[in-house]
Amino acid sequence: MEFEKNLKSLETIVEKMSDEKLSLNEALKAFEKGMQMIKKCREDLNQAEQKVEKLIKIHEDGTAETEPFDSTDLADK
Numbered sequence: 001m002e003f004e005k006n007l008k009s010l011e012t013i014v015e016k017m018s019d020e021k022l023s024l025n026e027a028l029k030a031f032e033k034g035m036q037m038i039k040k041c042r043e044d045l046n047q048a049e050q051k052v053e054k055l056i057k058i059h060e061d062g063t064a065e066t067e068p069f070d071s072t073d074l075a076d077k
Helices: 003-018 024-051
Strands: 053-058 064-068
Touching: 003 024
Parallel strands: none
Antiparallel strands: 053 064
């Protein structure tokens, strides 16, 4: 995953667009690139989320019982 690299690119694009010295064409190109970076970041986060498991219980023999992480669990709290 290149999440950190993509996020940094997105931050750079936002800073560049905030400068307000871009032509309309340059701003549109930067916006398109930013949308691509957002898509890549979301894909990376989704992949990471699929790998995360929630610890349910530790048995007496020391083995862990887990279940897949469900982000809706956070919304319920």
